[in-house]
Every structure is written in C-alpha cells, then in structure tokens.
Amino acid sequence: MRSTKKSVVVAxxxxxxxxxxxxxxxxxxxxxxxxxxxxxxxxxxxxxLVAAEYSKDHTKAxxxxxxxxxxxxxxxxxxxxxxxxxxxxQQSSTMIQNNQAPxxxxxxxxxSYAKDGLLYDSDAVLPAVVKDDILDTFVKYGTYQGKFYxxxxxxxxxxxxxxxxxxxxAGINEPPKTWAELEDDAKKITALGGGKVGYALPLGxxxxxxEFSMWxxxxxxxxxxxxxxxxxxxxxxxxxxxxxxxxxEKVTQNxxxxxxRADAFDLFKSGTAGMVVGFSPLAADLDxxxxxxxxxxxxxxxxxxxxxxxxxxxxxxAFKKPGNEKAVKAFYELYYTPDQVNxxxxxxxxxxxxxxxxxxxxxxxxxLEVYLNTLPNAKLTPTDDPTWDKVKLAxxxxxxxxxxxxxxxxxxxxxxxxxxxx
Amino acid sequence: xTDSTTVAPGPATTAGPGDRRSRMPSRTARRHxxxxxxxVHPLIALxxxxxxxxxxxxxxxxxxxxxxDASRGEYSITGLRKGDAGWDNYAKVLDHPDLGTVLRNTVVxxxxxxxxxxxxxxxxxxxxxxxxxxxxxxxxxxxIPWAASLVITSQLFVLLYxxxxxxxxxxxxxxxxxxxxxxxxxxDSWTMFSMVVVGVFVSLPFTIFVFIAGLGxxxxxxxxxxxxxxxxxxQRYWNITLPLMRPALMIATVLNVIYVFxxxxxxxxxxxxxxxxxxxxxxxxMYKLAFKSQEKDVGMSAAAGIxxxxxxxxxxxxxxxxxxxxxxxxx
Numbered sequence: 079m080r081s082t083k084k085s086v087v088v089a090x091x092x093x094x095x096x097x098x099x100x101x102x103x104x105x106x107x108x109x110x111x112x113x114x115x116x117x118x119x120x121x122x123x124x125x126x127l128v129a130a131e132y133s134k135d136h137t138k139a140x141x142x143x144x145x146x147x148x149x150x151x152x153x154x155x156x157x158x159x160x161x162x163x164x165x166x167x168q169q170s171s172t173m174i175q176n177n178q179a180p181x182x183x184x185x186x187x188x189x190s191y192a193k194d195g196l197l198y199d200s201d202a203v204l205p206a207v208v209k210d211d212i213l214d215t216f217v218k219y220g221t222y223q224g225k226f227y228x229x230x231x232x233x234x235x236x237x238x239x240x241x242x243x244x245x246x247x248a249g250i251n252e253p254p255k256t257w258a259e260l261e262d263d264a265k266k267i268t269a270l271g272g273g274k275v276g277y278a279l280p281l282g283x284x285x286x287x288x289e290f291s292m293w294x295x296x297x298x299x300x301x302x303x304x305x306x307x308x309x310x311x312x313x314x315x316x317x318x319x320x321x322x323x324x325x326x327e328k329v330t331q332n333x334x335x336x337x338x339r340a341d342a343f344d345l346f347k348s349g350t351a352g353m354v355v356g357f358s359p360l361a362a363d364l365d366x367x368x369x370x371x372x373x374x375x376x377x378x379x380x381x382x383x384x385x386x387x388x389x390x391x392x393x394x395x396a397f398k399k400p401g402n403e404k405a406v407k408a409f410y411e412l413y414y415t416p417d418q419v420n421x422x423x424x425x426x427x428x429x430x431x432x433x434x435x436x437x438x439x440x441x442x443x444x445x446l447e448v449y450l451n452t453l454p455n456a457k458l459t460p461t462d463d464p465t466w467d468k469v470k471l472a473x474x475x476x477x478x479x480x481x482x483x484x485x486x487x488x489x490x491x492x493x494x495x496x497x498x499x500x
Numbered sequence: 501x502t503d504s505t506t507v508a509p510g511p512a513t514t515a516g517p518g519d520r521r522s523r524m525p526s527r528t529a530r531r532h533x534x535x536x537x538x539x540v541h542p543l544i545a546l547x548x549x550x551x552x553x554x555x556x557x558x559x560x561x562x563x564x565x566x567x568x569d570a571s572r573g574e575y576s577i578t579g580l581r582k583g584d585a586g587w588d589n590y591a592k593v594l595d596h597p598d599l600g601t602v603l604r605n606t607v608v609x610x611x612x613x614x615x616x617x618x619x620x621x622x623x624x625x626x627x628x629x630x631x632x633x634x635x636x637x638x639x640x641x642x643x644i645p646w647a648a649s650l651v652i653t654s655q656l657f658v659l660l661y662x663x664x665x666x667x668x669x670x671x672x673x674x675x676x677x678x679x680x681x682x683x684x685x686x687x688d689s690w691t692m693f694s695m696v697v698v699g700v701f702v703s704l705p706f707t708i709f710v711f712i713a714g715l716g717x718x719x720x721x722x723x724x725x726x727x728x729x730x731x732x733x734x735q736r737y738w739n740i741t742l743p744l745m746r747p748a749l750m751i752a753t754v755l756n757v758i759y760v761f762x763x764x765x766x767x768x769x770x771x772x773x774x775x776x777x778x779x780x781x782x783x784x785x786m787y788k789l790a791f792k793s794q795e796k797d798v799g800m801s802a803a804a805g806i807x808x809x810x811x812x813x814x815x816x817x818x819x820x821x822x823x824x825x826x827x828x829x830x831x
Contacts, residue, residue: 167791168790168791170578171578171790171798174578174579174580175570175580175798194578194580196578282773282774282775283773283775284773331664333663333687335686336686336773337773338772350664464577467577468577471792471794471796472794474775475775475776475792475793476776495794
C-alpha cells in the first residue's frame with residue numbers, strides 16, 4: 079500500500095517538475111502565442127523573430143526599435159530574440175525539433191527549410207514592390223524550385239585588402255592584378271622577415287568555403303555549372319593546387335588549413351600580413367584601430383581578366399504557421415522600407431540588398447564604392463540548392479586537408495559528397 | 501566523505517594539524533549518534549526527498565527519454581522530424597569512419613588527464629597540509645582555476661598557446677629552447693598534449709581539496725606509531741598514507757573520470773580550428789554530428805549521446821567493481 083501511495087506522490091511531483099521544466103526551457107519560446115492560435119487558425123497578434131547577432135552594439139538596439147515601430151504602425155507585437163552566430167544553428171534546429179519554430183528566422187541558409195516545406199514564399203508574404211526592389215542576384219539565389227523564399231536582410235562582398243606600408247617596404251607599387259603577381263608580392267613581403275606573412279590564407283573550418291569561392295570565381299570556376307555540381311572541375315583543381323603552392327612556398331601564415339578567418343583578420347589588423355580577403359566590417363575595424371595603412375582593391379584573377387567578387391547574403395525567412403500570414407507580411411513591408419533596412423545595414427557595416435539601397439549608399443558612402451560597384455554582379459555560393467547546406471559543411475571540414483594531401487583527391491571527395499546529396 | 505565538508509580553508513588554516521585531529525572525530529561522532537536516535541517515517545523522508553526526486557525526474561529522466569526518442573527518429577538538416585528511423589541512427593554512428601579515432605582520443609584524453617591530475621594532486625595536497633607562511637594564500641590561489649568558467653580558461657589558453665603572439669612560444673624562443681614557434685593547437689602531434697595540460701589544470705583544484713580532506717582524516721597516532729617502529733618516510737607514505745587515502749582516491753578518480761569524459765568546452769574551444777574529427781572525443785563528436793559536420797543529423801547525434809551514457813556507465817561500473825565499492829562505502 080505504501081509503495082503505491084509513494085508512486086502517486088512521485089508521479090505528481092514528476093508532472094510538476096516537467097511543467098516547471100517546460101516553462102524554464104526555450105527562453106520564451108514556450109510562451110510564443112503562435113502555437114496556441116495554431117489549432118483554431120485565428121489571426122495571430124504576436125509574432126516572434128529570432129535574429130542573428132551581427133554586432134553587440136547595434137543588432138539588439140535595431141530590432142528593439144524596430145519592434146516598437148512595428149507595434150505602433152501595425153498593432154502587432156514583435157518578440158525579438160537575438161542569438162549569437164555561434165549558437166544560432168543549434169537554437170533554430172532545437173526550435174524546429176520541438177515544433178516551436180519562430181515566425182521569422184534570420185540565418186545564412188534557407189533552401190533546406192524551403193525543401194522541408196516550412197516556409198512562406200514571396201507570393202504569400204512579400205509585397206510585389208519589395209520583390210522588384212531586391213537586387214536580381216539575390217532574388218536568383220533566394221529562389222528554390224521557382225519560388226522566392228530567401229529574403230535577404232543584408233549582404234557583403236569580399237574584396238582584396240593590402241597593407242600599403244608593407245607593400246612599400248617590399249618595393250611593390252600597386253596591388254597585384256594576376257595570381258602570378260600576387261605570388262610574387264607575397265614572396266617579397268615574406269622576405270622582409272620578422273615573421274611577416276605575404277598572404278593570410280584562412281582555410282580553417284570557420285569559412286573555408288568563402289575563401290575558396292573568392293579564388294575559384296577568379297579562375298573562371300564555380301561550384302555548380304549548368305545545374306550540375308562541378309566542384310572537382312579542372313579549373314577548381316588548378317585553383318586549389320595554386321593555394322597549396324602558396325602554402326608550400328611558406329608565403330602564407332603558418333598552417334593555413336587550421337587558420338580561421340578571424341585569425342587571418344587578426345594577422346592583417348596587427349600589420350603582420352600583407353594581403354587578405356576582407357569585407358566591409360574588417361574595414362570598419364581597421365578604421366577604428368588606425369594602426370594599419372591599408373588599401374582595398376578588386377581581387378586579382380588568375381589570368382588578369384576582370385575580377386569577380388564573392389557575395390554573401392543572409393536571410394530573413396518566414397515560417398508557415400496558422401494565422402501568422404498577415405503579421406508576417408506586415409513585418410516585411412516595414413523591414414524593407416528604406417528607413418529600416420538601410421539603417422540596419424549601415425549600422426552593421428554591411429551592404430544593401432535593394433536597388434534603392436545601392437543608390438542611396440552609392441551617393442552617401444564613398445568608402446564602400448569598391449564593394450558597391452561589384453555587388454550587382456557578385457557571385458554567390460549555390461545557396462538555392464538544399465544540398466549546398468551540407469556540402470558547405472563538408473567543405474569547411476575537409477578543404478584544409480588538401481594542404482597536406484592531394485587537392486584533386488580532396489575535391490573529388492567533395493564532388494562525390496555533393497552528388498550523393500550531401 | 502563527511503570530512504570533506506570541513507575542508508573549507510578557514511578552519512583548516514587556523515588550526516594546525518595537531519588539533520584538527522582532536523576536532524574531526526568529535527564532529528563525525530556527533531553525527532553518527534544523532535543518526536542512530538532519530539528514525540523518520542518513510543513519508544516524511546519522501547517529503548524531504550521530493551525536491552530532489554522532482555529534479556531528477558524532470559532534469560534527468562525526462563531529457564533521457566527525449567534523447568532516446570530523438571535517437572530513433574529521422575531528421576532533416578533543419579531539425580524537422582521526418583519519420584522514424586528505427587535503429588538506423590545507431591548503425592550510422594557505429595559505421596562512422598572516424599569512430600575509431602574518436603574513441604582512441606577519448607581514452608587518451610580521460611586516462612591522461614585523470615592520471616596526471618591524481619599524481620600531481622597527491623603531491624600538491626601533501627604540500628598544502630604542511631603549515632608554512634602564506635599557506636592560506638596558496639590554497640586560495642589553487643581554487644582559482646576551479647572558479648573560472650571553463651570556456652574562459654580555455655580561451656585564455658588559446659591565447660597562451662598562439663603561434664604568432666602566444667606567450668608560451670615567446671618565452672621558449674627567448675630562452676632559445678626552440679628556434680621556430682610551436683603550433684600547439686594546429687600541429688597534430690601537439691594538439692592532444694596541449695588539451696591535456698588544460699584538462700589537468702582545471703581538474704587539479706577539486707582533486708587537491710579532496711586529497712587534503714583525505715590526508716586530514718588520517719589519524720596522527722598511526723603515523724606516530726609507525727615512526728616509533730622505525731618506518732622510513734617512504735614506507736609510511738606507501739603503507740599507511742596511501743591505503744588510508746583509498747576512499748579519497750576513489751572518489752576523486754570516479755568523479756574526475758566522469759567530469760573529464762564529459763568535458764566539452766576545453767576540447768571544443770582548443771580544437772575549433774582543426775577540421776574533421778582528428779582530436780575530438782565522443783562528447784564533441786556528438787555535438788559536431790548534430791550541428792557542425794556534414795551529417796548535421798540530430799538523430800545520429802542523439803544515438804551517439806546514448807552510446808556516451810552507456811560508455812560512462814560501463815566505465816564507472818568497472819571501476820567501482822575493481823575498487824570494491826561495497827567494502828569502501830561501509831566504512
């Protein structure tokens with residue numbers, strides 16, 4: 079008898095414990111009203127945004143102000159949760175596992191979500207004028223199976239950064255136009271001694287695909303051609319061979335396969351590295367430090383032909399949840415007003431995603447000219463293919479291996495991964 | 501281990517080794533006595549246990565059930581559950597080409613960190629029970645690595661180890677021990693060593709204090725008797741101190757094995773520049789499977805998690821068997 083009583087008490091406590099646990103977990107996700115309205119399909123008055131943290135100073139401030147305006151203008155409430163980049167993959171995955179997806183999620187990928195049928199396309203939630211205003215490149219890469227799902231929040235374009243002081247010391251007059259010149263310059267800078275690094279080459283797991291993209295685009299290569307994976311194309315093997323050559327000649331920093339982008343930037347910021355692929359936030363840091371006299375130029379191409387730039391955009395995707403369509407549409411309507419979107423992008427030091435934005439930035443932000451000119455023709459990684467979401471991870475984990483092994487074998491393996499669907 | 505509660509630096513430092521002996525037995529004796537007098541009704545006992553039970557059920561059992569559930573599901577890269585996978589996830593984990601490397605790393609990591617920690621702690625604890633000027637300060641200093649968050653400590657070591665700016669390389673080069681910097685975190689032959697150093701560093705405080713408590717519990721009269729009988733210091737240590745330290749050694753080993761096995765931040769932080777699984781243990785392997793690797797599969801990661809739990813249970817079980825748990829706890 080006693081034991082049954084005991085188990086009743088225990089069971090009761092367990093339930094209480096679970097209830098407590100449920101409230102504590104998910105940082106507010108449990109209270110998001112999206113779920114409660116779900117069963118009845120009635121209109122949702124509060125939506126939740128999970129935003130990536132681009133900077134400590136600006137991201138949260140912007141979204142808080144945005145939520146205030148949103149409430150005033152539309153009457154809907156916007157719950158904002160800002161998550162660091164280190165955590166956001168994990169958080170978003172957990173939310174979706176637990177059926178607690180936010181209404182809007184800010185992330186660097188969208189195609190897998192579209193493939194899983196979780197997202198609204200532009201016909202449902204994006205006003206037509208806004209779609210027309212978004213740069214064609216981004217519409218192209220945001221389109222999965224004929225529908226536009228990946229709405230860009232901001233963009234960046236890479237450019238070639240060089241240390242003018244080191245160039246002068248090494249007797250180099252102008253930034254390289256071809257890879258041969260780059261190699262030459264890197265040798266000269268390394269020869270200065272004192273641990274100077276010619277070219278800072280980050281092929282570590284943080285963003286190996288970004289660095290490699292910049293190089294392969296400027297050798298006429300690509301990740302996919304005509305809809306087929308082309309990771310191990312001759313051009314790409316040639317590109318990776320060249321990177322290995324740079325590493326073998328020791329004109330890069332030590333151990334490029336294990337150097338993350340942030341570390342490469344640190345080398346450039348400290349005046350140790352002569353050249354690096356950077357983007358506007360790096361320029362902002364350099365301007366703040368005022369330590370390095372640097373120049374920004376188009377990235378040299380292998381044969382000296384016109385430089386191509388690697389562009390990146392992140393996405394604000396809208397999750398299909400019963401009754402949230404109107405509120406979500408109102409969100410995009412407000413976000414893409416020039417006041418909002420351009421303010422955000424400017425504060426974070428990135429580049430615009432709309433045609434109107436490019437115009438405004440071109441007039442007012444002379445420092446960004448190098449990037450803005452290249453932006454409309456920027457090439458992106460194949461973010462419109464869900465397979466890429468896995469290939470990207472495979473590239474991050476394996477590309478560096480080519481520095482101690484065979485570039486061809488490395489790329490063959492990646493090609494195989496891609497053809498097998500990740 | 502009732503003694504461990506009395507190890508707070510306060511009383512230990514104010515009292516010399518002599519009068520601690522007179523103090524401790526009286527405390528434990530009092531406890532034993534009160535235990536014998538009061539017998540509590542099981543329901544009242546349950547009432548007292550309730551918060552702990554609720555916590556165990558809510559924080560341990562419920563997630564464990566969820567984990568098992570997840571390990572049997574098929575998940576999309578987005579985290580969406582697409583259906584049931586049966587035992588596929590388990591098979592995929594066992595089939596993983598890097599599993600051997602990961603298991604070997606785990607063994608090296610746990611054995612190296614725990615063994616080095618225990619040996620160093622025995623020596624340091626021996627030193628810290630002696631009275632010397634400034635002992636209070638030293639004992640506090642020993643706690644610091646424990647008080648700091650593991651992520652912060654690990655990040656600190658990343659800076660110390662750095663190839664270009666790290667102070668360790670700087671010192672070694674200035675002393676002409678090495679000609680070119682060592683890539684502590686990027687060179688495969690150094691990475692595990694560098695991580696073990698940090699693992700030992702953060703495990704030392706807890707272990708030292710367990711041993712200080714253990715040493716404090718050794719009655720001085722036994723030692724005196726041995727000295728009178730002409731035992732050398734080494735004989736005294738080997739035949740009296742160490743056997744009497746067995747409970748403390750056991751606690752320290754078991755808890756350290758569990759902590760070190762489960763240690764995530766050190767390996768994750770120090771190894772984050774290295775691609776693949778070359779230096780991962782089963783814990784970081786599990787994390788990478790879910791969020792970083794090309795698999796990016798929650799179900800597979802959950803299956804790896806189940807293996808982790810089983811693995812640690814087996815290890816602890818074997819250890820307890822060896823050390824003869826029953827005999828020791830009945831003391």
